[in-house]
């Protein structure tokens with residue numbers, strides 16, 4: 001890897017096209033909170049007993065010690081970060097990452113995180129909004145007695161210029177899987193029934209007594225395949241005239257995933273439906289199906305992919321994953337995100353590992369005389385910045 005390439009990659013602002021605002025809370029956090037973003041487990045032993053030995057996490061502690069100027073131990077890093085002013089710390093990490101604009105899915109842990117406009121001020125970067133469609137429908141039960149009402153409410157949100165959306169997002173991957181079926185009479189009947197039952201459960205007096213927990217089921221949670229497929233299809237139909245992209249959670253991620261249903265090649269019904277080819281379909285995370293995702297990108301011009309959550313968690317494995325992805329994925333279809341969530345370190349570290357992996361992989365291609373250093377830097381700029389602006393039609 002040449003020093004010039006590494007430096008050049010560091011100077012490209014990182015457009016984080018899939019991220020969530022961090023928790024809004026006191027700066028002093030416990031070690032468990034500090035480790036928590038590095039696993040999608042819901043079983044506490046994962047982060048109380050094990051995550052401190054994950055290679056990617058150990059690397060994060062070491063890199064953060066460099067930024068904070070302290071010993072490279074978990075205790076030392078946590079003590080220094082906990083002693084800093086909240087807003088100063090968030091800005092410090094955003095600057096250290098050379099972060100550009102962020103596109104935030106603001107329906108993750110809604111109510112516990114910074115509102116989009118506040119977070120934008122905190123980090124000093126533009127933050128655009130991405131609409132998570134299934135959760136949006138869940139939030140509308142009270143106002144929408146029927147499924148038709150719910151789908152109309154969703155379409156209105158998508159087309160309203162006041163909402164300033166840059167993308168839609170589906171979490172079908174960890175609700176019912178990616179084998180979408182096109183609309184049918186049977187599917188519609190089942191979806192109407194499921195919506196009615198879920199709405200009833202969500203609005204029942206017993207539901208209000210149950211405190212919602214992050215990443216755990218709550219009454220009204222939409223996990224019926226006919227209903228999820230109906231929502232996604234309907235959202236895409238509203239998105240097509242606007243050219244609005246749709247992001248899909250693919251594979252690696254939340255602990256309720258059935259991995260065998262998360263191979264993105266199962267999404268064929270969406271790729272085969274000609275009208276949907278007018279909008280970018282962006283596959284997020286993708287691990288361990290990043291090669292399948294690369295195949296899809298090489299086959300369908302409107303498919304883009306990203307290794308978001310994968311990159312910070314696999315740590316030094318990011319170079320191998322990136323190289324495997326680029327076997328088939330044209331570089332103009334690869335986007336970079338961090339899936340930053342909960343605490344601000346995760347986003348900062350995701351940016352760091354993306355830059356590290358790009359420098360290693362593209363630097364290797366230069367060393368092999370596959371292409372020259374200028375092309376390597378242009379490629380990195382496309383992945384970190386330019387591709388997102390083109391795909392989401394944003395000015396920043």
Ligand SMILES: [Zn+2]
Nearest residue numbers: 018019020339
């Ligand atoms: Zn996410």
